Amino acid sequence: MRQAYFCVVAIALCGCGVSKSEYDAKVQEAAAAKQEADAAKQQAAQLQQQVTSDDAQVAQLKGALGLAQAQAITDDQKQALDDAKHALQEAQDRGKLLDDLQAKFKRMIDAGHLKVTTRHGRIVLQLHNDILFATGEAELKPDGKQAVSEVAATLRGVSLKRFQVAGHTDSEPITTETKKTYPTNWELSSARAIAVVKLLVSGGVEPGVLSAAGYGPYDPVATNATPDGQSKNRRIEITLVPNVAPLVVSDTAKK
Numbered sequence: 001m002r003q004a005y006f007c008v009v010a011i012a013l014c015g016c017g018v019s020k021s022e023y024d025a026k027v028q029e030a031a032a033a034k035q036e037a038d039a040a041k042q043q044a045a046q047l048q049q050q051v052t053s054d055d056a057q058v059a060q061l062k063g064a065l066g067l068a069q070a071q072a073i074t075d076d077q078k079q080a081l082d083d084a085k086h087a088l089q090e091a092q093d094r095g096k097l098l099d100d101l102q103a104k105f106k107r108m109i110d111a112g113h114l115k116v117t118t119r120h121g122r123i124v125l126q127l128h129n130d131i132l133f134a135t136g137e138a139e140l141k142p143d144g145k146q147a148v149s150e151v152a153a154t155l156r157g158v159s160l161k162r163f164q165v166a167g168h169t170d171s172e173p174i175t176t177e178t179k180k181t182y183p184t185n186w187e188l189s190s191a192r193a194i195a196v197v198k199l200l201v202s203g204g205v206e207p208g209v210l211s212a213a214g215y216g217p218y219d220p221v222a223t224n225a226t227p228d229g230q231s232k233n234r235r236i237e238i239t240l241v242p243n244v245a246p247l248v249v250s251d252t253a254k255k
Helices: 002-015 020-104 106-110 142-155 185-202 227-233
Strands: 114-119 122-128 161-168 210-216 235-242
Touching: 020 106, 020 114, 020 122, 106 114, 106 142, 122 142, 142 185, 161 185, 185 210, 185 235
Parallel strands: 161 210
Antiparallel strands: 114 122, 122 235, 161 235
């Protein structure tokens, strides 16, 4: 085919009176043009193959991404369902424990020495400070010791919980005399919480599930503008906290 092509070119050129050198130049130009055309066709075929391959890869990636997104949605929905079930179970357990504690502390509740309630989603035992401590003091009164001992007897039977004992005061400033021992209501409330913790330990509650905190006047449950509100704010709260196992970090992770 190529020879026939060059023969046609040669006859045409000779018919036109073209010299030998001109003829050879025209033949070389024709050969070079055909070579370039063949190379262009080959390059176009390679490019088309690459485009096809890229399209297939993009389609594959889109499919994988869609699957991942669908899986993520499924996982999120499953996690939300698990969280809802867990929250419901916690609420049911909390309600059952609340009823149980109210029954066990009925005598103290009826006497006005103790209140069993919930705050921030947790069960709280509120002990009135006027039963426990004298004004400006952190040493438990005899009636206060009896009340805390009764609480300890019940808390010993509560499993899977930690107990934060928190002292709270009203907003009245510390008196000059009290400042010699407790400079602010923070120190006074903390000392009272620690005194209750020590008595709970003496009553058989494990020290490892107890902690003490002092809030002073900064977490009121009533207004400090009235004597009744101030009386309600002077309290000891024992909050029942889930006893979550501590996270153990391996030596490798520490590095």
